[in-house]
Amino acid sequence: MAMTGPMAKGEIVYKIYRALTYGLSPLLHLHLHWRKLRGLEHPIRGRERLGRPSLRRPSSGPLLWFHAVSLGEGMAAIPVIKFCSQRRPDVHILMTTTTVSAFEVLKDRLPANVIYQFAPIDTPAAMDAFLGYWKPNWIVIMESELWPNLIIGASKCGIGLALLNARLSAKSFRHWSRPVLFPLMSLLLPKFSLIAPLSSVQAIHFQLLQAPPFSIKFSGDLKYVVDEYEQKDTRHIEYLQKQLSQKQVWMAASIHRGEEEIILGVHNVLVQTHPDIVTIIVPRHPQHGQEIAEELQKGGQNVALRSQHKELIPGTSIYLVDTLGELRQLYKLTPIAVIGGSFFPGLAGHNISEAAAAGCAVLTGHHVGHFSHMVREMQQYNSLSVIQVSGKLELEKVLMELFADAKILESRQKAAKEAFHALSSAVVSNAWDVLNFHLLRNKC
Structure with a gap:
């Protein structure tokens, strides 16, 4: 059945976005090189930002991908990653961030069995290469990293999507509510099996942007959770x-x-x-x-x-x-x-x-x-x-x-x-409960 209304318009907006990110790929590659010269990209792992892996994917077993943009979101994800690792030892875990500062801190805090990569930029080539290589069964996105090529690509591959600690600032909500962008959000948010907002205000923001009510479940703010990590050299x-x-x-x-x-x-x-x-x-x-x-x-x-x-x-x-x-x-x-x-x-x-x-x-x-x-x-x-x-x-x-x-x-x-x-108290176990019930359990 053909889509109508905002979702149909969203498909048009997405096709324009995909074409633009495809056409601008050479400029985005130059931008990454410029960032590298300024010390804002890793000096030897830049290929990962183009979707080219530096590590091997485990040969068998399901894979859960956690993505956080930077250090704060990454730190919030660690307790859930550890919880998932304990409760589902059969699941391989991949962690990505985009910033060097996040890498420098998180590499020593993640469990030894977690694979760490820098996240690919949201161009068709980089994202398709990343998804095609790692073949994640589920993707957990922290907070507000709503990249269209990632979300649409994952959905087409049948990959389960969750948004944890989901938030949209007042400014971001106004941005996505604009007539040009609202249809795109109407297309993206229904792709998520789970959206766990920080507050009732955030839940309203997501519902107004066409998130399905059944996908919204509260788990608490993961940034309340302070991961127990012992400094190696004190x-x-x-x-x-x-x-x-x-x-x-x-x-x-x-x-x-x-x-x-x-x-x-x-x-x-x-x-x-x-x-x-x-x-x-x-x-x-x-x-x-x-x-x-x-x-x-x-x-x-x-x-x-x-x-x-x-x-x-x-x-x-x-x-x-x-x-x-x-x-x-x-x-x-x-x-x-x-x-x-x-x-x-x-x-x-x-x-x-x-x-x-x-x-x-x-x-x-x-x-x-x-x-x-x-x-x-x-x-x-x-x-x-x-x-x-x-x-x-x-x-x-x-x-x-x-x-x-x-x-x-x-x-x-x-x-x-x-x-x-x-x-x-109970924030991590709540996050695990909603994640396991609404995502992992249904996509094995």
Whole structure:
């Protein structure tokens, strides 16, 4: 029976998209090369981005492909991957991401039997080659990686599709609701056997974009789950902990360019009443660490860079972490964590759960974007669990209060940790239950 309405229009839009991605393939290959020159693609595994494998597919048995765009989504997938690996040892697992930073961190955290590849770009040639080689039985996409050639190609091959931690920001929802793109979404979303949204608001977004109601099942936010991973080499962390043990400490994590000026302004006020204070700054993009350090030093600050294992000599009051994969360990060294990406419009916030799990008092700005539901849920559980501030003056005021009163600080730490544990319990098993029931069980 011929399709009518939005789905028929969606087929037309998809044919245009496929033709464009086919025609623009040479330019996309040049773009990947340009990214490689800038250090944004892996220096020797670039062929994987074109759908050309660097590892062998297991010769027999079903294969489950987890795809996450970058580090945050990849970290959220790991507990489910481990759960799947334990419950279904007969299933081979393939993990893909698109960023080098995700690769550098995840390669040491994934179970040894998980195959890791960089995800192919969404051109017909790359995606068809990838699907044709790996022949996955199921694909689990994390959050919002809705690539048309991937989804349509998988559907034509009879591959089961699931969207975990499914989300669409208000901006993305408006984008996909446009008359030109709405038919394409109407074509793509019905291909999913399972869509597990982060919240009821997200569920409504997906339903308005024509996701079948039967495919939508709640499992909880996987970014609440902090994967238990032991750092292989903790000597430097332990040494840093020893250096910080007699000092007042706070940390500003996942700081975007421009936000360090707010942090520095607050630091300059705090140091007047707490001369032994150390401010730990963790840039969202570690490659900017040296640049930020030089700017701070020009302003008269004595900065120690993590990558150089600089000691906190007397007078060093800013410790700048320009490395990857240590954030969770660093949270354990500080009683207070300010989460960046939240102080300016246009930023999307960052995950607050790791700081809460470590027992930090959690502070953030108001521009929390993708994590607004997490902030709201934690505050609903306990209003003291996440403190939101509007800028430098409010951040300064709250920090002064926390450093001045140990009981207030302890109550904020306890509130954050309790809210995290209450909301994170059973999330992974719920995700496994809906995934197993609605996808794996029906596609063996």
